Structure formats: structure tokens, C-alpha cells
Amino acid sequence: MLGIGKTGWIEKEKPQCGPLDAICKPLAIAPCTSDVHTVWEGAIGDRQNLILGHEGVGEVVEVGPLVKDFKPGDKVIISAITPDWGSVEAQGGYSMHSGGMLAGWKFSNIKDGVFGDFFHVNDADGNLALLPDGMDLGAASMLSDMVPTGFHGAELADVQFGDKVVVIGIGPVGLMCVAGTALRGAAEIYAVGSRPNCIKAAKEYGATHIINYKEGDIVEQVMALTQGKGADKVIIAGGNVDTFDQAIRMLKPAGRIGNVNYLGSGDYIKIPRAEWGVGMGHKAIVGGLMPGGRRRMERLASMIHNKKLDTSKLITHKFKGFDKIEEALLLMKDKPAEVIKPVVII
């Protein structure tokens, strides 16, 4: 990223490795919709000559003297969120906000991302995970952001056995919300979307019903499917500040909204007063950045390794070679109908 709306290649110094840190080179990377927001919408403000990217698999090339568990040559999964584990916030269980709200998100935000010859990983022992033997690089790169973000949606919504859950948005994160919801025991999963390949994937990941907003008001569709009672939980993985209005209306009293969608614009999130029970309906509203770090990635990688989760269905396009990153990024920007997620194997 050269500036808002402009991408290109730049030369930069190889990053410095601090005593607790690692320098890695990418083996596989994936562009994210957030990269698109960052460049073409300027969602996080202007950035000059920032290297993009926060999803991928890499190889360690250098470690600081205090790093204990990783060494050059290790193949590792990169966490999109790389907290400061020594911080007071991490001690309180919210490492993603270490150093300030959202400040655990460093790559392609407050420092260069992974779309470079080399990239820097803070707190290597806390933020890298060994790539399990034999795991496909593309599938593994979904562990950086898509899986932990999607699964966090299911956690935020606190899905329980037998729940009826709406998932709004079925891009790659939304699909992982569907998968995570199924893996927490929901009975009915209503996936809201319209693109045919996403609908197909949503069904494979466990959606029991598809709600197409082109076929009518989605609130009415949910109410019809639930005999007028509403859903137990709503996970938001798409839309905007107005989506919350719909979510509250389709939610049961004592239900719960889990948001993992980056809300790029609008002054206020709209919570309808009456449908929120004039303040007393016990409809909880929670939204949060995914938990990053080593433990989380190791555990999620184990789910793929043990065939509890198949991330390969997310990957619709595979590129080969570092120079294809731009092409993959533009694909993510233009999003032709058949794209879910591209990866670039370096």
C-alpha cells in the first residue's frame, strides 16, 4: 500500500529482530477483505508505504536471544493478532486489546504486514505456532484470521446445544461462523447470503437453512422459520451499523448477538429501543476482535489435523509465486461471484 487507493511494490529494510521476537519469510499468504478496506476505503486512516497482509504461513529465519521455543527453519502459522502477552490487559483475559483497544492487531495496521520478503513477529514464543507435519499450506493459512475470527463469533454468541442461530454474512469469516456454530451444537443454522458458491459452502459447513435477502426481509424470514419466536443467537459477519437493528428484531428475549464484523462507517450502531425490551429484554450485544496467539492457533490447528474442520473448502483460487500477491489482492477487491478466498503459495 502506497497510500489510500494505491498499491505497488516498495523496497524496505529487512525488519529488526528484538530479543523476544522473530523474523519470518512467507510460505503462503492470503489477502483479507480488511486489506481491501485498508487500501481502497482508508478504513483505518491513511497509511503511507505500509506493507499489507496478516494471514499466512511462514518460515522462521531469525529469532531473538530470549526466544525459547522456535528456531530458524521452523515452519510456523502466523496469528493475525499478535498481542503483548506481558501486558496488564492480557493478564485480564483480553490480550487483543493489549496496549489499547484493538492494539493487538499490529500487522498491516501499526506495522508492516506479511506481504514482504521478510516480516517481524513480536513475542515469538507467544504468537507463533508450529505448522503440524503434513498440513496443507493453504488450509493452514486460514488459521491466521478466518477460523479464529469465525469461531470467536460462535463463542461471543455463546452457542449452546439445540440453539437456533442466524449467521448474517457468509463470506469466508461468516462461513467459519457457520462451522463454529455447528461445532458448538446448534440445531438450526440460518445462513444469510446470496452468492451460490457461498451458499453451497455454508450448507457443507452446517447451515440448515439459507436466507436470501433478495427474497424478502430477513427479519420476517427468520420469524417465519421460528414460528414468530425469533432466534436464540445472531452472529454478525457482514453488513453495517443498520444490521444490528435487524439482528435485535429477529432475536428472542434472553438471546445474544455476537459481532465479528468490522464496521467501517456510520456514527451509531442502531439498537431499536422497543425491540430491545425498552432496555430490559436481556438481549446481550457483544462484539470483539478475535483472540490471537500461540495457544489458540495450536488448538485450532489440532482441529484441522484431526479432521474436525476442513478449511480447504474456503479456498477457491490458488496462486503460485510471490509476484501473484497483487493479483490475489485485486481478486479479493473485485470479488467476482465465484471467489470465496484466494491463497498465494510462495
Next chain:
Amino acid sequence: MLGIGKTGWIEKEKPQCGPLDAICKPLAIAPCTSDVHTVWEGAIGDRQNLILGHEGVGEVVEVGPLVKDFKPGDKVIISAITPDWGSVEAQGGYSMHSGGMLAGWKFSNIKDGVFGDFFHVNDADGNLALLPDGMDLGAASMLSDMVPTGFHGAELADVQFGDKVVVIGIGPVGLMCVAGTALRGAAEIYAVGSRPNCIKAAKEYGATHIINYKEGDIVEQVMALTQGKGADKVIIAGGNVDTFDQAIRMLKPAGRIGNVNYLGSGDYIKIPRAEWGVGMGHKAIVGGLMPGGRRRMERLASMIHNKKLDTSKLITHKFKGFDKIEEALLLMKDKPAEVIKPVVII
């Protein structure tokens, strides 16, 4: 209540007692701000010839044949919220929404309240609690609504040892939020209010700091007191839909808002997008009607009985005689500076 804006006395039949129910007569009653909202603002819509009141202590005069634990002559505390305990919602832990959102709130809403010669209590075994021997009638009548609502605020906000907690609004419910917050181990309690007698009571109930909105923006005051970090929790017991805007701004990432305020007007509750972490700040927003019922009242009554809580400080005015109810209600409506809560001993 004769209609919106009109009060007066009417003659009604003594209510019928169902097999699981009880008929009681009042021994002490307290008017609530919600009664004021109901009559003079029409907050829940028009009601014709509805008997008001949902706080008080009574004596059982009749029980249905299936009632096991209560008999005529028993002195009992009345729960403002009287759920249907056999309902599916109660099985799910949300009895206050049994039969629909907020439908556990029956008195002076969907049936006659307690300001009558006699009143009807559904599911008597589940919704009455014996008045402990020797407990003051006025103090006990605070257990109907003020204590459980205020304490629920502290529960919704999930106050923990060492928290810094803002309580917005220090009427009688807000004061019980302060007390409940202190009784869950908060370190600093910032009470937002301006009336001198409420400020005095807030300090007695555990507030460590008073924030007066007349002395400047309350968000700025909280930020100053917390060295720019914000509060861990915010409990809302006053204000309106705009109050949430302030609450989010003064709240830390990973903080929590617990609302127990009845929001009487406005289309949307305002949640500021950026300060809510563009959807990902883990600032949870929860609001709920108090849990009613026998178990809750017995447990809270035990706190008063064991001197863990003194509700008598709430009561600024005592009337004697059934005919003083109207006077007490008008006092609550006009709220001269020295009023916190009146009770009427019958």
C-alpha cells in the same frame, strides 16, 4: 389509574383465586417511578381503570387448593415480577420473560396492581416469600423491586473484585445498584447524580466518588478519574437512550454495561461505532428486567435480616393509612428534592 394522566379510586370485584394462586391484602406499599411513567407518560400505552402498584408487603387472605407453602394469615413479601415458573422460558433461566418479553411483569401492567383492598398473586408458591420475623414493613417493601432491580444491575455488569464502576442515576434503584456494586467487591464506585440527599445516601451505600453532571461532561470526569483508561463497568439506572453513548465512551475495552433503566422514549439506543471498537472492542451491552420470584426474595431478605444491607435509608417519607396512597404517588411524581422513596403503611 383511570386513563393516561388521570388517577382516582374505583370499585372493583375482589379478584378470583386460581388453584395455584393467592389473594392478599396490602400491609405496606410503595409507589414506584414506573407507576408515574405508566399514568402520566403512558409509557406502556393506555390502560383504563387499572389498579397501580407492584411493591409491597401483604397478608395472605386466600390460597388455591394446589398451594402448598402459604396459608391465610401469612405475612409475605410481594415480588414485582411474578413469572410463570412452569414456562419454557423459566426452564431456560429467564423467567421474567415467561410468556413473552417482559411478560413476567404483571402487576400494574397486564393485571391490577397492589394498591387495592385485595390483589391477586399468580403461582403463589413460586412468587411469595415469608416476611422474616421482626422485619420492618417499610424496609421489607424495598425487596419487591428496588433491591432486586438494583442488584441485578450489578449482576448484569458482572462486577468483580477491584473493579472501577460507574453508576449512572442515583434514585432508589441507582442507590441499590451502588449497594450491590459495593457488595460485589468493587474498589471504586463513581455515582452520577446531583441531588444532595441522594448523594449522601450513595456515599453511605459505598460510592467512593460523586460525579455531578452539572459540573461538566460526565465522560470527561470519568476519564479523568481513571487516568484516561475508562471504567471497568457502567451500570445505567437513569437517563435515556443517549446515555448509552456516554456509557460506551467512558468504558474500557472488554468492559461491560448493565442497564436496568426503563427506556421510555426514543427510536434507537445510540452506540457510538468508533468507541465501540468498530464492532470489535469487547464492550458488552446487557440490559434486563430483574429476576423475580420466591427464591430471590428469600435470599435478599436474608441479607437485610443479617444486616448486610440496610434498605431503610431509601425511605424518606412514611405515610399511614390506605387513603394516603394517592398522596405518596403524587410525591413520587413531583419528586421534591428531599424525596428518595415514600412508603405507605396500611
Next chain:
Amino acid sequence: MLGIGKTGWIEKEKPQCGPLDAICKPLAIAPCTSDVHTVWEGAIGDRQNLILGHEGVGEVVEVGPLVKDFKPGDKVIISAITPDWGSVEAQGGYSMHSGGMLAGWKFSNIKDGVFGDFFHVNDADGNLALLPDGMDLGAASMLSDMVPTGFHGAELADVQFGDKVVVIGIGPVGLMCVAGTALRGAAEIYAVGSRPNCIKAAKEYGATHIINYKEGDIVEQVMALTQGKGADKVIIAGGNVDTFDQAIRMLKPAGRIGNVNYLGSGDYIKIPRAEWGVGMGHKAIVGGLMPGGRRRMERLASMIHNKKLDTSKLITHKFKGFDKIEEALLLMKDKPAEVIKPVVII
């Protein structure tokens, strides 16, 4: 059951229907290992002329005048645990202990069970669930006890995404623990058992590893599979009081044991002091009777209906006709190698 060790058929009066109750006749029933314990081991003490059985599907033949949601002719799933929903214990979230520890377990314990021409259901609105259209009677009868008990094991152990979970015992309840564990997102599930058909079913329900106690100490096997670290969670669905010793030894610090096994003998459950961290290892030990009632059954039935769970794999033997109950019960007693669970379709 005529007495300890003696079974046979007896004539009894048709049970009386209270105002909140229902009388049903069985459509399909399943004998449970607890029935075997009750008769042949006298596990709950002597019972004279008690009708056994607490699993099944039935048809309503009579309802009390206060029953609102069921009527004669309705086909219903029977909950093995039928709490008193109006009780103080149910208000506190532990309906299964309404009226005393385990007192929500009424069928074939403190009143006649379902192996009769007619049986009595207390609190019909709270304890029956409509059989979904088209659901197989045998599969549905697993919702009385096997599914909710097994799934409660996964809840008690608080299984989370990526956990490594041991399930000790893979009879029908243990198999449902495996299924429930998979449906809460475990990465690795170690099923402890030895019977081939149970092993086969365990794998189908999601076990990733089988641990056969005939092939060595199960603690050592778990430690080997987890690189010496131990499992995150252990669910106990078989064994005896000594099993807890093993469970603690194979469990990580901060792990959790969820027990759903009926412990029939022994004075003390053995918790090894040193491995329990000399009291400070945060290895939580929880054991509990399944939650019964309508809401739970409706939600679990919805999981079968939506093909999230297939209980038919549990059923290895199907009998036809009321008079085959004794044969099915004896099959459960003798447990030849190929049996998991028999059902009798009436």
C-alpha cells in the same frame, strides 16, 4: 420389579391424574442400565412391586384441567427426569434436585416407571415434548435419558474448541458423551473402552483415538498421547469410585472432570492429593444428574430432526410388542458383546 433380584408382571390401578399432570401409554420404551442396577444390585435400596422404566415415547391419554399445551392423542417424548418446575430449586437452575438431591428422578425410583399400560407424568406442560412429525420412535426414545445425560457430560466438562477430551466408558451414555464432545468442538477425543461394536460407534460419533484398558494403564496411554501434558477434560461415563483417581492423574492443571456415571458402591471417591495439586491445581470435579424437562427435550429433538445427531446408531436390537420388555431388560442385564441399546416398539 417385585423386589431386589426379582422381576415379573403385576397388576396395578391406572394412576390418578392430578390437575397439572398427564397420563400416557407407551409407544416405544427402552430399558436402561439403571433399571438393571435397581433390580439386581438394589442400588437405590429395596423397592417392592415397582414398575421399572424411564425412557420412552408415549401417547397422552388424559390430562389434568390445568394442563395447557398437551391433549389426549398427542405423541410425546418422556423425560427420564421430571422436575417440579415451581420449586425453589428449579428457580435456582437445578430443577433435577427439586425437592431434594436427585429428587427430580421420579420414574422407577419414587414412583412407577413407564413399563406399564399407563404411566403418570407430573407437571405435564413442563415435562413433555411433542414428538416431531416423522421422527422414528426408537431414535426418539434415546432423548429420554441417553442423549441428555451424555450431552450433560460434555457440558459439565465445559468442552471448548480444540480441547483434548477423554471419555471413560462407551456404553450408550458414553457414546452420547463422545457425540456431545464432538459437537462442542473438541479436537481430540480419546474414548476408553474395549467392546468392538462400541468402539465402532465411538469412532462414528467422533472419537479420534481409542484407548483400550486391556492394552495397558489408561493413564499412561493418555499421557503418551498428550506428550506427557494430560488431557484438558475428562468425562466419566463408566467405572467406579476409583476411576476418579485415574481421571485426576490424566488431567492437566486447570482441567475439568464431568461425571455422569451413577456410582453404585464404595464409601469414598478417591481424589489423589498430590496429583490434585495438593489442593491447588485447579482441577475441577463436577458430577450431575441430567437436566430434564420440556425445553431440553425440544432442543435436543431439534438436533435429531435437523440431522445434527443420529441416535439410531445406538440401537442394536429392536423388539416388537409390550411383552418383549422383559426380554429386552434381560438383554441389558446380560449385555452380550453386540448390544449397545435395545428398544421395544409397543
Next chain:
Amino acid sequence: MLGIGKTGWIEKEKPQCGPLDAICKPLAIAPCTSDVHTVWEGAIGDRQNLILGHEGVGEVVEVGPLVKDFKPGDKVIISAITPDWGSVEAQGGYSMHSGGMLAGWKFSNIKDGVFGDFFHVNDADGNLALLPDGMDLGAASMLSDMVPTGFHGAELADVQFGDKVVVIGIGPVGLMCVAGTALRGAAEIYAVGSRPNCIKAAKEYGATHIINYKEGDIVEQVMALTQGKGADKVIIAGGNVDTFDQAIRMLKPAGRIGNVNYLGSGDYIKIPRAEWGVGMGHKAIVGGLMPGGRRRMERLASMIHNKKLDTSKLITHKFKGFDKIEEALLLMKDKPAEVIKPVVII
């Protein structure tokens, strides 16, 4: 500690300061019963020439180059438990078990303690807290272990508004369990003990009833006080492996035991099978080492600073001068009737 049963003064090198660490000198220290166990009972095995002590307040004399928030001259509270915050266990929320069960306990266990001219603190930014201005050194030294351990007992037992809670043992940790229980809203607190000064302090910290084991079986006393129903929660801060037998017997179904007692001997903790509901009574058993670290200490210090907690009542003996440490330790060993806790101001 020279060896089991032997104490004395030894000369050691000043400890080395790693890049993330600090070296401190003591300003006030307190001997702990665990020190007594360690020396005279050999509870954690033999230790040769180990410096004892893990409670106190100190002054920073040196910091490593990566320490950001502390500098020489800072007065700091020392956490008895000093986890490795970068560890995978800390990421999972159980920092006290970082590096293995209980391995967050380093002082006077796996490295020299604080009773030296200088002592070493690992991960200084994560494990020190600034002493608030004006806080009494003796009162502050109770924040190292007594307060966080006692309060953790109330957390493990999950005390809620209106609970009836037994606290077994009212030494200094038990007294902080009482205080923590009161500060989480218990209605009745039954403190089990017999020494008059501890009983006096227990009442001041919130005990509503005293149970003296010299006056009869404590289970019977609890059952009598609770009308045969048992307590909601039991916190264990004294006794031995047999105490759990009593605790289970006095506990309600769905109750909870929180243990913070170091269990020094015995092979098995005794959980009575029948009273544990034959495995299904939902009586949760949890025991854990206190959470250490900076955030916790800062929050608890804030409670003292804001007068929510007064630790000075714990301190019955004050010594002056480094050479009085041995005398204070022997006082803790011999425990004459009037001792609760001694401190030594250096």
C-alpha cells in the same frame, strides 16, 4: 532454611537480573504458614540453603533492559506467585500453572524467597505493582498472598448475593476468605474456628455466625443453622484431606466447594459417595492456587486504598529490623493464641 527442620542465616551472591527481571530489597516482609510447612514439615520436599519468604513490600534496586514500567527506587508490592506471562498456560487463563502445575509459585519453592538482602523478581512488568502513596507497609504486605488467596477462595466458591457460606479455618487466609465472601454479597457466613482473637476478627470481617468444632460436630452445626438444607457454598482454608468429607456433607445439592488450603499430607481427598449424590449431586469441587501478577495486585491494592478492605486487623505483631525475621518466623511456627499474623518492617 538450611534443610528440613533447620533455619539459619547464610551468605549468598546477589541474584542476577535477567533482561525482563528486577532485583529488589525488602522493606517489609511477613512469614507465612507455608514457610513453616516448608521448613519443619518438609511439605515440598527437602531444600538445602533456600532463602524463605514470599510475602512483602520492597524497593526496586535494578531492572533488566526490557523492563518498561519500573525503575530503581520504586516501592513495590511483591506477588507471592510470579507467573511467566508469555507462557501458553497464561494464555489459557491459568498463569499460576505456567510451566507446570503450581509452577507459578517460585519464591521459597524453586528459587530463593524474599527474606534476603536482595531478591529476584521474574517478569517485572507483569509481577510487580507500585505501592500506592501513603499505604502502610504492613497492610500492603498482606497483598502478596493473604488477600489474593483468601479472595480466590470466594471466587472459586462463586459466592453470590444471598448465599449461605461456610468458611472452614480462620487463620489469616481464612479471615480473608470471610472478607471476600462478605464482599461478594453473602447473606450468612459461618466461620469455623475456635481461637478468640480469630473469632473476633472473623466477626469484624463479616462472619454472621461462629461454629466452634469444640462444641460439636461442625456438619451438624451447619445443618442446624440451615434448617437441614445445608450451605450454598463451602470455602476450605484449613484442615486436611478429611475436611472435604465434612464439606460435602454440609453442602446443598448444586453447591460448590472452593479450596485454598495447602493439603500437606494424606494419599486421597475423601469425597463421600452417597452425599456426593452418587456422582450426580452437582456439588462442584474446585481448588486452586491464587492468581498472582500485577493486575491482580493493583486491583486489590485499590480496594485497600479506597477503604473497602482493611488488612491491618490481620497484623497482631510488628517487628522492626531485618534480624527479627527469624523471631517472626518462629512466632508463626509456635502460634501462640494471640497471633494472627506478624510483619517485620525492615
